[in-house]
Amino acid sequence: MATGLSLRGITKRFGSFTAVDQVDLDVRPGEIHCLLGENGAGKSTLMNVLYGLLPLDGGEIVIDGTPRTFGNPRDAMAAGIGMVHQHFMLVNVFSVTENLMLGREGGPILDAAGAKRRVQELSERYGMPVDPDALIEDLPVGVQQRVEILKALANDARFLVFDEPTAVLTPQEIDDLMRVMQSLRDEGKGIVFITHKLREVRAIADRITVMRRGRIVGHAEPGSSEADLAELMVGRAVDLRVDKKPAQPTAPRLRVRDLRVANPAGGIVVDGIDFDVAGGEILCVAGVQGNGQSELADALLGNMVPLSGTIEMDGVDISRAKPRATIDAGMGFVPEDREVDGFVSNFTIAENLVLNRSNQPPFAHGMALDWGAINRNAEERKQEFDIRAQSVGDHISSLSGGNKQKVILARELSRPLSVLVASQPTRGVDVGAIEFLHKRIVEERDQGTAVLLVSTELEEVEALADRVLVMYRGKVVGIVGSDTPRDVMGLMMAGVPYDEAVAVAQDAPKEETHG
Structure with missing residues (x-):
């Protein structure tokens, strides 16, 4: 049998x-x-x-x-x-x-x-x-x-x-x-x-x-x-490498000092963290999901009000600014859950591409929307970001996950930015779309934007980061170079300080790492 x-x-x-x-x-x-x-x-x-x-x-x-x-x-x-x-x-x-x-x-x-x-x-x-x-x-x-x-x-x-x-x-x-x-x-x-x-x-x-x-x-x-x-x-050949030249960082454009954030139940989820992100660099926030990275991103945008500490963008305190004010001041934001926070599902692709500027020229004049300008913008972004859709008049809900993410990134990158905060930017996205999204994020860095990228995918962190901030239980375990060995990074993600993680990794038997 x-x-x-x-x-x-x-x-x-x-x-x-x-x-x-x-x-x-x-x-x-x-x-x-x-x-x-x-x-x-x-x-x-x-x-x-x-x-x-x-x-x-x-x-x-x-x-x-x-x-x-x-x-x-x-x-x-x-x-x-x-x-x-x-x-x-x-x-x-x-x-x-x-x-x-x-x-x-x-x-x-x-x-x-x-x-x-x-x-x-x-x-x-x-x-x-x-x-x-x-x-x-x-x-x-x-x-x-x-x-x-x-x-x-x-x-x-x-x-x-x-x-x-x-x-x-x-x-x-x-x-x-x-x-x-x-x-x-x-x-x-x-x-x-x-x-x-x-x-x-x-x-x-x-x-x-x-x-x-x-x-x-x-x-x-x-x-x-x-x-x-x-x-x-x-179904086609894919370049898995990220073509990235060494960063040319300028002055810090995002400064965070002693930031503390609580969840709705009152628990401290971001606990007194400090860091800077310079123009022209990508700082990746690494860690196992649930260690405060999501709340950090929400606090930067203004979705969560910090208990204490400061957030400055280009020298302006935005610690308690509303999301609209933060966006208008020059922050681009790619949310962790695109289906909930990234778009309006019963709006068209064209409408979603101007959600952050629908009240501003050239897309609006007073209370009136300029549909010609909105549709022209959509056609340009569709070509530029290779958004696979029959028509920009289709509902965004008809698109694949990768194309939805391209719409969000296209919307955020189609205006001058000081800071781009991208949280899990390739989650649920196919390999081909990841190739494209990574390329555009690097291009944004090279234009002088400060990029803060939150990712639980260590391969993505290794590919994109100029520096890596490791979080564990709401605290910064350390900020290290992108060439930090994978086993050291993994120990830090479990809360082990950098020097101790290096010592442990050096003493450990050498085995192939699969993570």
Whole structure:
């Protein structure tokens, strides 16, 4: 009898949109099968069908030669399938042991002692140390992920799906995860590793399948170059390098001193930080998501009012200025969540391209909008920024993620700027659009703008930064050069000061870093 997991002709539709289209995929015991593709390619949707989170609209799931139907995740778990989600499915106020027991409360008496022993047994077996009594909310992100993996293993999963598991990890935590995945593979588990990060695929894959627009578009060998993999993902050759000359910094254009910002609950999320950004340089803010970077960007724009400290742009105090005043003073802003803060979805492309200047000439005269000027501007920006659209009169909601981001960047860069704050500028954007967006950000730097770029993608930081500011729990751990070794940067992202991180990295055994 055939052994392993097979997906045959899997199809999933949402209304008239086909998210997964006739996909075949095999997962063999004892292998890591990387499912590679850009955000929106259909990878996670395919795996959510496999795990019973979504009903399939066509095709079948076959395990060991027998067709199976999963109405919910419990059915999938009973069949030996486990899933480690990108956004952890844990109850923060429960302990590790209590989270392990969720969904396993079959009898009248909960066996907490047995569950605790199971945590300890699995932790030791797979080299994933976890305190069974610790509350989830008190654990670092990397340890929370271990709990997700232990939950799947506690259900005796034979096939494990890891859905973008490295998105919130430091480089050292990524290395730890890779070792765990290899250990699971060597024990005979079949692993599906969903990612869009080419470096990680090349480091760990036994087989590679590439998805684009809901379909399988090809297979690749683990030894394939990043350029070849990117071409499969995008459908054309892509230059993965950022052509960037050394910075020519001038005087500081953005100064931040002793800045403190609280979240709506009153917790301090930016805690007394200082830095300058000169004209003609890119300062990248690096760190694991959730360490105050988002709130820092919002405070610079004026979306959040600081508790204390100062923000100066070209010598003018904008610490408590409203966003409109900050924008008018010369700040460009690319928000972290474009769908929420970047545009108005039921406005046209042309209208969105002038959101920050719709009350000013040449787009407005008094209370009257000049639609001729608005449409001419849109056609010019469409050409300049290679915005792929039928018409500038189309709603922006009809565009792909990369083209939406091009509209936002085009709007912000189509006027003289003192400072550009770009927060996660390439999140959810395909490799081809990333190539273009990086080029334009560097061009803006070269025109003398001070660029503050917030990114959780270390590859992006390494490619664009002239200097790197590392944040951890709202504080600046250090400001270092862009040539700082990856292992040192990773330790700093975990809160280790620079000098100590250098010493630790020098003493550590040399291994390939995958982060």
